[in-house]
Amino acid sequence: MSADIIISVRDLQKHFNAGAVHALNGVSVDIEKSEVLVVIGPSGSGKSTFLRCLNLLERPTGGSVVFEGVDITAPRTNINLYRRRMGMVFQHFNLFPHMTVLRNLTLGPTELLKKPQAEAEGKAMQLLERVGLADRAGAYPSQLSGGQKQRIAIVRALCMEPDVMLFDEPTSALDPEMVGEVLDVMKELAKMGMTMVVVTHEMGFAREVADRVLFMDEGVIVEQGTPEEIFDRPRSERLQSFLAKVL
Amino acid sequence: MAESFASLKESFVFNFIEGARWKYITNGLLVTLKVTFFALLLGIVIGVVVAMIRSSYDKTKDEMQPGPGKWAMTVLNAVARLYLTVIRGTPVVVQLLIGYFVIFVSSTNTVFVASMVFGINSGAYITEIIRGGIMSIDPGQFEAGRSIGFNYIQTMRFIIIPQAFKNVLPSLANEFIALLKETAVCGYIGLMDLTKGGDVIRGRTFSAFMPLIAVALIYLILVIFFSWLVGKLERRLRSSER
Numbered sequence: 001m002s003a004d005i006i007i008s009v010r011d012l013q014k015h016f017n018a019g020a021v022h023a024l025n026g027v028s029v030d031i032e033k034s035e036v037l038v039v040i041g042p043s044g045s046g047k048s049t050f051l052r053c054l055n056l057l058e059r060p061t062g063g064s065v066v067f068e069g070v071d072i073t074a075p076r077t078n079i080n081l082y083r084r085r086m087g088m089v090f091q092h093f094n095l096f097p098h099m100t101v102l103r104n105l106t107l108g109p110t111e112l113l114k115k116p117q118a119e120a121e122g123k124a125m126q127l128l129e130r131v132g133l134a135d136r137a138g139a140y141p142s143q144l145s146g147g148q149k150q151r152i153a154i155v156r157a158l159c160m161e162p163d164v165m166l167f168d169e170p171t172s173a174l175d176p177e178m179v180g181e182v183l184d185v186m187k188e189l190a191k192m193g194m195t196m197v198v199v200t201h202e203m204g205f206a207r208e209v210a211d212r213v214l215f216m217d218e219g220v221i222v223e224q225g226t227p228e229e230i231f232d233r234p235r236s237e238r239l240q241s242f243l244a245k246v247l
Numbered sequence: 248m249a250e251s252f253a254s255l256k257e258s259f260v261f262n263f264i265e266g267a268r269w270k271y272i273t274n275g276l277l278v279t280l281k282v283t284f285f286a287l288l289l290g291i292v293i294g295v296v297v298a299m300i301r302s303s304y305d306k307t308k309d310e311m312q313p314g315p316g317k318w319a320m321t322v323l324n325a326v327a328r329l330y331l332t333v334i335r336g337t338p339v340v341v342q343l344l345i346g347y348f349v350i351f352v353s354s355t356n357t358v359f360v361a362s363m364v365f366g367i368n369s370g371a372y373i374t375e376i377i378r379g380g381i382m383s384i385d386p387g388q389f390e391a392g393r394s395i396g397f398n399y400i401q402t403m404r405f406i407i408i409p410q411a412f413k414n415v416l417p418s419l420a421n422e423f424i425a426l427l428k429e430t431a432v433c434g435y436i437g438l439m440d441l442t443k444g445g446d447v448i449r450g451r452t453f454s455a456f457m458p459l460i461a462v463a464l465i466y467l468i469l470v471i472f473f474s475w476l477v478g479k480l481e482r483r484l485r486s487s488e489r
Contacts, residue, residue, distance in 0.1 A: 090394075
């Protein structure tokens, strides 16, 4: 195995309802360090399931996910230790509504990484500064706009100092005028060399930021390549008809 | 009119002032409040634990891997269900008698026995309240907690339970009010609570009207007071969501 591969997915299968629904039908992919991998595809194509299998929020029914050389799908693996190193950002933000922004950000670092409160807060404030929300540290999530919530959610994941960031349609629940501010944060993150796996419908973002694009349909990777290959020279008919609809 | 008022006053003095019989009422009230308070505390502890067992079993039984963990959860869940069925399926008076004459037979502290019995009884109802509260929380909250790296218990403790608790506070307060009235059967095990206190006065003075109406009034005032508090609490909780 090459040294710079961080996640190696082999023949991933996910069946729901005792095999009645095949969400993933043998997906294999290697994700390299500092790579931005964007996953596109029609709804129901299995792209979100694929992403959620990477940190085992969804338990695959077959195949393996190897994270930095450790098979995290093995029964004896303590998945909680590996989830700390894989930040996740959700479509619906999922901030903790009963905590202030700052507490949302420091909960993981203080309780799991056992960082002193002051250190965790310092790190959180520094990151809040980066996304332009330092003045909202004392606010509750209900007092924030969708775009602000999602930027906070990204910072919350970053506070755990993860090796990989997983994005599950991070802009799909946002008002159109707030999409940009979230994508900007993600672009900056990509520039800093963060390894990112992004499930999205933002083709502009995919084209601009992705190192590699995966096109999924019916639980398999239909086509993959650089943004130019995928968007300018699509080979398969399925990808062509998909792009015709979304572009 | 003046005549009946005078006789009321006479009856009041006779029932409560003479022989310092009002002490039956005040001491009884204290016992009632004590039993209610401790029972509620115990009920909440039991409720949280059993609700966690029940809801985590329901949520994870399909994904749990075979082994001692799954076996333990299955047993715990079965015990929890048995507890809920038995407690909710039998009268609290019977539970009280069984508690006093069968289970805690060596204890002479009736306040303790009554608190235990009512706590165990109330725990079954509080379990269902809290379970409803846990199930009302968006599953995304649970996923967010797990994705950060919290294990099941930590996610419950830091993220789910605090939110669920806030949602069910009004129902819990209502359970407290119901419990307050239910403890009136404490007299069955010879505990001098408010109701028994009034009844003892009736036995001494052979006049039923004054002591029993007084007892009823005190319950009523307590319930009205606590209902008002609950209403205030609900408004406070709602406003903090804005």
